Amino acid sequence: MKLLRALLDTQAHHFEKGGRLERLYPLWEAQDTILYTPGEVTGAAPHVRDALDMKRLMMVVVVALAGCIYMALYNTGYQAHLAIAAGAAPLDVWQTDAMRSMGLPFAPDDLWACLVHGALYFVPVLVVTFAIGGFWEVLFASVRGHEVNEGFLVTGMLLPLTLPATIPLWQVALGVTFGVVIGKEIFGGTGMNVLNPALTARAFLFFGYPAQMSGDAIWIAAGTSPDGVSGATILA
Template sequence: MKKESGIRRFMDNIRPHFEKGGKYQWLHSTYDAFDTFFSVPGTLTTKGSHIRDCLDLKRLMITVVVALLPCFVASCIHYGFFKVLPLYLVTYIVGLGIEFAFAQVRGKEVSEGFLVTGMIIPMIVPITIPLWMLALAVAFAVIIGKEVFGGTGMNIWNPALLARAFLFFAYPSHMTGNVWVPAADAVSGATPLMQIEGGLESLSYSVSDLFWGNIPGSVGEGCTFAILLGALILLISGAANYRAMFSCVLGALAVGLVANLAAPSPESALAIPAWYHLLMVGFAFGAVFMVTDPVTGAQTNTGKWIY
């Protein structure tokens, strides 16, 4: 007989306090969240035939988190672990706090969906973003982007992208790249996207810099090499479909070629080689971790090519 771990015995011992009639029954959803996190559910089906897939929601989320780890490591190398860590702490504390609160009010289990969202949000914001702004963006994304629609699996927007959109429009001077406001309120950092407006010759970053992420920009979306490692993990594990990724790349190349044909001169920004766009800040990250979102992305194989 397999010996139970200390954590399993502890969770089993305190279970009666969180069940109906127990002293802390109102915290049943919180207990279930930790119980599911540390082990598989204790309830087994015993009647009828059931089709099972080893890649359940928890394993899917963990797989995506593992795929994001190369980007996390790259961000720590470029910016420093103790500069990156506060972004993740604030994101998870605020996001999970809201998730737990909604689960308690609804009397439902806490979903594992925020494990991935909490990893992505810090990667698509600049390292200099004030923590209170990040907290506001996370709260907005979780409440407006997911919870008002019923939680994980029922949201119509990607919460991570909604958090970035919130920061982009609410606090443009703290975001990187081109902004929607006049230059007086715009960020002054020379990111590749800002430099490329003057044509390829005005870009001071080499292809190597773009590939390895030695450029200013958001925390975790600059290192193309790390993103490719993540894509490999997603594809090998079956957590993501190759159709969405490749169609995104093909679409970018097609638009780049059209821009080349429309370029008025070789020095124009439109004359930038199509493949160069694949290395620009944010594209590879979006093609791997945003387009493949199982909730807001396309569901059919044909739809994935079109999407």
């Protein structure tokens, strides 16, 4: 660890003020403070002096969300398999082809199959959320000259947990863009925003694309059929 610390210290001057990579300082600071606790401490009251810095505190939240993500993976696959076992058709999407190519059954009592099937829907949404949201975080941090805030790790995990399994990825990209830019960055960033970025993104998608965000069928990754049909009666 000392060797890595020494290596980072020898390269730090390139990213500091006046260095040739000064504009990339937010990225440098982000990886450096993830690997090592920052050396800065609070100078006086009323700030609490503690060995636990903000990044470590947010990582506690990330670890706490791990159980929620596990349940999201399992339940997405489980609900789809329950519907398929009851007569619903598997969706004509690449996730279904992937399940068949791996030889996994659409069985609600198969834990591994439920987890894999759920991951095939959840992980792409998570990746798009982190990629697009991370881009905006880094862009605003670079323009404003401050560090990348670690709170986006939590936002990037909360948003996918609120979205339907079958939501198009381009809608995820639009939603997280709206949530980060309009819900947080225009107010000055973390600590100055009056809106929750994840819920702002969720609200934008709900009102902007209600067909993909409302109803019961969207939450099940299977081709469920309606329970009934409405129409004119013979007396009409």
